[in-house]
Amino acid sequence: MMRPKVYLFGDSITEESFSDGGWGAALANHFARTADVVLRGYSGYNTRWAIKVLDKVFPPELNVGGGRAPLAVTVFFGANDACLPDRYGAFQHVPIDEYKQNLFSIVSYLKKRWPSTHVILITPPPIDEAARLLHPYNENPSNLPERTNEAAGNYAKACVAVAEECGVPFIDLWTRMQQFLDWAKAYLRDGLHLTQNGNKIVFEEIIGKLDEVGLSLETLPAHLPYFNAIDPKNPLKAFEE
Template sequence: MRPKLVLFGDSITEESFGDGGWAAALAHHFSRSADIVLRGYSGYNTRWALKVLDRAMDGASFGEPPAAVAVFFGANDASLPDRSSGFQHVPLSEYSANLRAICSHLKEKWDSTIMILITPPPIDEHGRIQNPYGDNSSGLPERTNEVAGAYAKACVAVAEESGLPVIDIWTRMHKFPGWEKLFLRDGLHFTSLGNRVLFEEVVRKLRDVGLSLETMPVDQPLFYDIDPKDPLKTFCN
């Protein structure tokens, strides 16, 4: 059977098979060599993800351990507890513990599968004020970039202590001038270019860990490489 790459995450994962989505790009990139299995749950944090983990993974491997599972949570965990999305908030220490538990459980289930953590993305607070979540009449964002950064650092720390590969998309996106509007359509969810950045990072990380799923040579450069100095030019080309 063809190798499987399972994507387990929140709404940024759930919508990733949409037009220009990062999962759709992965499916196209690996169209002749691997299958992309979507397990995205809009609104979920790591606490809820842990509760549904077994059901979410049921059937994901089609009888064989997946080649890799990408675990992409944190955007909802990092919601501010005193705002409209506060019910999604998970304290930082619990977030770290939940990530460990998710990866540990999956590793026990599939010991040959590579687990890849993805940090929560940056937050454009102005964009969140313009696109409020729920009944948010405070005029304040329900998420902040500073808090999202703290959760991103915690995700990286969990990966390092567990010996797991990690994609620090929070830091990566910050390397591009004007990332707020380039990559985030509503201050949280990705634009087509934001999706392109994450697609690039996933493919690179798979290569870094020696998991080449492409039929093309491993050392061949990606067609979609993004130039931080001029991302729009790269994207348009």
């Protein structure tokens, strides 16, 4: 039997999630014997670009031969959509109403394709504007941050609204991280991307949401027998079933 899969779909915060201490790597380790965690992160992407590549990210071949629907898909966009339209990241900006519609389209695409799959929306994280000025990714003649925490918060609220309307789980990362006084330095390494502690929060939140929908190490069968289930007097018997 093929292992079930969990897909991680998003921007650079997802693409980096398999780095040392990343939340995606932690998920892969957590489900090491029960599910394959598949990375589909695209640095710099916004929801406008994401809906253009859905068939490339989730190609029709995934359904060939009665392939199993993924257990879950995390959808983690908004940090780039929320770039301000009058700053150097303007080419990534997506108006908030379009952002909401794009998220609706992504959720609809996934649920139509795989009705049993759990789609989890994740809001953009908060923004440390001072740190963004120290870590620009392009020339910044205005000397103003390309993102603000207020704008990120508006997109986070929009993401939550879409999740609630679609009836799918969500993680309000923008709110969750700011519950801690030192969030800017403790959880963000450059005002946007996550530190190891920030990655830990995302991992814990996703594990919690998966558990809420019945996906946990206790409910998912292990792939092939565990070592301690193999009879040392007749080891091959474990592989006959």
